Amino acid sequence: MTAATSNRLSSTLPSPASGYQDVKLSFKHSPWYNGKLLAGASVLGLLVLGLLVGHSVWDQELAYVGSSPLNLPPVGLEYKGQVGTWAHPLGTENAGRDMLALIIIGAPRSLLIGFTAAIIGLVVGVLLGFSAGYLGGRVDDVVRLATDITMNIPGLLVLIIIQSALPRAGFFTMALLLSLFSWQGATRVFRAQVLSMKQSGYVLMARLSGSSPFDIMFKEIMPNLMPYLVSNLTFGTSYSILTMVGMEVLGLGAQRIPSLGVTLNNAISASAILRGMWWWWALPTAVLIMIFMCLLLIAVGMDEVANPRLRDA
Amino acid sequence: MGGLTIRYLMRRIGIYLFTVFASATLVFLIARATPGDPVESRWRQIEMDQGQIPEIEAIIARYKTRFGLDDPLSVQYVKYLGNTARFDFGYSFSQFPTPVWRLIRRALPWSLGLSVTTLLISFFVGNTVGAIFAWERTPRFIKSIIPSTLIFTSVPSVLAALFLLYVFAMLLRWFPLAGAYSRDVQPGWNWPFILDVIKYGTLPVLSILIVNVGWTVLGMRAMLVTIAGEDYVRLAEAKGLNPFYTLYRYKVRNALLPQLTGLALSLSGLIAGQVLVETIFAYPGMGLLIFQGIRSQDYPVIQATSYMLILLTATSVLLIDLLYPLIDPRITHDGGQA
Secondary structure, eight states: OOHHHHHHHHHHSOOTTGGGGGOOOOGGGSTTOOHHHHHHHHHHHHHHHHHHHHHHHSOGGGGSTTSSOSSOOSBTOEETTEEBOTTSTTOBOTTSOBHHHHHHHHHHHHHHHHHHHHHHHHHHHHHHHHHHHHHOHHHHHHHHHHHHHHHTSOHHHHHHHHHHHOTTOOHHHHHHHHHTTSSHHHHHHHHHHHHHHTTSHHHHHHHHTTOOHHHIIIIIIGGGGHHHHHHHHHHHHHHHHHHHHHHHHHTOSOSSSOOHHHHHHHHHHTTTTTTTOHHHHHHHHHHHHHHHHHHHHHHHHHHHHHOGGGTTO | OTTOOHHHHHHHHHHHHHHHHHHHHHHHHHHHHSSSOHHHHHHHHHHHHHSOOTTHHHHHHHHHHHTTTTSOHHHHHHHHHHHHHTTOOOBOSTTTTSBHHHHHHHHHHHHHHHHHHHHHHHHHHHHHHHHHHHOTTSOHHHHTTHHHHHHHHTSOHHHHHHHHIIIIIIISOOSOSSSSSOTTSOOSSSHHHHHHHHHHHHHHHHHHHHHHHHHHHHHHHHHHHHHTTSHHHHHHHHTTOOHHHIIIIIIIHHHHHHHHHHHHHHHHHHHHHHHHHHHHHTOTTHHHHHHHHHHTTOHHHHHHHHHHHHHHHHHHHHHHHHHHHHHOTTBOSSSSBO
C-alpha cells in the first residue's frame, strides 16, 4: 500500500492496523532486497555502462567495411598465420569490420529497440488490461478476444510477412511492429490483478468517497502493481530483442546498420563456424545471452518481490 | 465430456477461424503493398536475360488478364481467399514453374517431425525433471542444480543452435554440420535412413529443447510446490501410501493439466525458434524455405510459408485447448469451475 493510500485511509478510517505502516523497514529486510533482482540489474547496468564508455572511447569508424585488416583473431590468439593485436582486441571479421566497434554500436541498438517496443507494448497492455478488468462488460469481451487471437500467433512470422514488403522500416516503425506482440502478457496480468483488487477494501473506500475510475486505476491500484509492471517490461524487452535478432538472422531489417543480429547473419552467411572464426559469432551471442539472462533475473526477482509465496519455494 | 459446452466450443472455433482469416488477409494486403508490379518486373528480367523480346507489352497485358490482375481489388480478394482455402499459393519466383505448395509439401514433414519430437521430449523430460526437483525425498545435491535450469530458459534456441553446432559438429565431429540426411542413404522406411535422420535431427532438436525444457521444469516444480499443501495430498501421506505412488498419482497427475496449457502457450515461441534453428542447421524444413525465400526475394514463398506456419500453430493450440476439458472434468468453460 502506498503512502498516499495509507494516509487517506488512516485519516478517514481509524483502522487498528494503521500504525503498522509507520514501521520503517531496513533495506535488508525489504522485499526489494532480492538476490536475483539485484544481480540482474547490476550486471545489466555494468554492461550498459561499458557500452556507453566504449561509445566515447572506441573509434566507431572501425565498424565500417574495410576499416581494419580482415579475419584477425582476438588479441594474443593466432588464426591462419595472423596474430591478434591490441589495435583490434576482439578481432575482426571477413569484411574488415572491428568486432569491438560492432558490439559497441550493435548492442545498444538491440537493447534500445527492444526497450522501446516493450514500453509501447506495456503502455498499451496496461491500458487495455485496466479497462478490461475495471470496466468489464463489452470492453472486457473485446479485449479478451483480441488477446486470445494474438497470443497464439508466432509474432516472428507475422513480422516476416510484413517485413518482406517493408524492407526499409525505420527504428520507430520497427519498434511499433515489435510492440504488436508484446502487449498481451501485460493485458492478461493486469486484467486479472485489477479484477481481484476491485473488490478490496481500499478500492471500495475510494469509490465510495467519489474518486473517478481514472483516479482509482492510476492512484489506488497502479502503485500496487509496480513489480508486475517491471517484470512485464523486462519480459517484453527480451521478447522484442529476440524477435528482432531473429528477423536480422534471417536477413530482414536494415542490414547496413550494424546490430548484433546483423553481425550474426553475416557470420552465418560467411560460414564463420566452419572457418573456425568463433569470435565472429560467439561474441555477439555472448552479449545477447548476457542481456537475456539479466532481463530474466530481473523479471524473476520482481515476481518474487510481488509474490512472497515464490520466495523460498 | 460434460465440461465442453457448446458456447465455449463456438467461441474457441470462432477465434480460430478469425485468426486464420486475419492472417490470410494480412498476406493479401502485404502482397498488394509490395512496391512494383511483379508480372512486369518478371518479364523485364527475362528480357534482360535473353535480349530483346518482341511485343513484350502485349505479353505482359495478356498475363495480367490471365491471372486476373486487372480485376478490381475486391474480386481479387475473394479469388485469393478461395485459392488460399485450397492451399493454392501460386508459383515461386525463384524456381519459377514450381508451385509454392509443392515446395511447402516437401518441407512440411521435416518441420513437423522436428516440432513433434521436440514437444514430446520436452513435455516428458521437463515434467519428470520438474517433479524430481520438487519431490521432498530428492537428495539435496540434485536440488542444487535447480538454479542452473533458470539459466537455460534465457538462452534462445537460435543462439543455442550456434553453440551446439560449433561444439558437437565442428569441434567434436559427433554430428553432421547441416542437412537432414546423408546423400548415400535411400529415403524410405529402412533402418539406415531412420538412424541417419535421427543423427541429423539430434542437434536441431536439442537446440529447441534447451529453452523449452527449462520452462517446463520450472512450471512443473512451481505447480507441485503449490499442490504440496492440499488436503488430498496430506490425506494420501497420512494413509501411509508409498511416497513415490503419492508423487505421481496424487501430485503429478493434477499438475500435468496446467502444464498442458503452458505447452499451448509456448507453442508460438517454439515455432518461431524452430524457423531460426532450421536456418542455422540448413535443415530442409519450413524455416529454411523462408530463409531461402528472403535470400532470393521470393515473396510468394515467404508469405505462403509464414502463413502455413501460423495456420499450423493456431490449429495445434486449438487442438490442445479442445483436449483440455476432456482431460480435466472440473473445467466447465462457462464462467469458472463447477
